Amino acid sequence: MYVDKGSSHKIIISLLLIMILFLVALNILQYNISKEISRASATYTITTTLFTSYPPPPQNEIRIRVSTTTSLYATGLLSYLASQFNKLYSTIKIDFIPVGTGAALKIAERGDVCAVFVHAPDLEQQYISKGVLEYGRIFAYNYFIIVGPSDDPAMIRNATSAEDAFRRIYYAGEHGKAIFISRGDNSGTHIKELSIWNKTGLDPHGRPWYREAGAGMDQVLIMSNEMKAYTLSDVGTYLKFKKEGRLPYLEELFSKGSDLINIYSMYLVKSCSSDLKIYAKTFLDFVYDNQKDLIGKFGVEEYGASLFNPAIDREKELTCEWLRIAEGS
16 A cells, blocks of 8 residues: 655654644643642642641640631531630630621731631732731631522522622512622621622612621521521521521522632731740641541531531632632632
8 A cells, every 4th residue: 555655744743743732731731820829829828738746735724816707606617616626725715706707807907816717818818918917728618609588589590600690689679579688797708799799790789679787697697588588698607597497488599600619718817926826826727637527527417518618628729719819800
């Protein structure tokens, strides 16, 4: 059989060129991913070493004040983590101050706490830049959900995205068919809600159907249930209250999309005195090191599912996502 050697050479050269272009593209992709992780690492501590060497417990009782987002406190997760920590350190008492993320960060700025647990990357970035926070670590995540009355007058069950769901609520509200209750407290959930409204190009502020509660997640869910209104919630608080029978008229109606990821981080406060900071850091290390067992299993027995997911297996991915949210992209 006759083979055109010239054509064969051309085919081989073409294949080699394709392979070279593929390898170049792969290297560029890997470089960009590494670059994103490196940029995130410059802002955010990425630590994957477990089994931290803990200091000996203090002989006398000390108290560590921690400001926190309400969702971590209302679900009982933080009290559970503190109780497990006290099995190792019985002389260290953790005092939680549950408020919205914005308020928690302001308390840290005043120097009234030694650590914070929060979930609003864009706000966190501001306080990192101010020099208020250090030793940041992602330790858990779950998702935001949109809940509302079971008859769903805005028909958000059929929405294609969170923005589409909010648009449907807006127009249903304008026609007198829906009410939306906002946290209105500069919390992480409130910041997420505002970012979704911003993407819709619609401004609900001042509309009669849009109510700003200025309250925590637990209170807003109770109000939404009583008024048969829509609201944005973290899934953990909703599942806990729903299982307890406190939300008979509310249903989870929309939960699709990576835009609704809810990332929880913890930080040390730079101004905390050194004698307290060492044990505040020990508590953060304990939570980080034991997140798979403690966070991954929390809520499974009571609610049939974990209320939060440990971050350790997705830490680099979550750190890149944290950076994307912090930069407003």
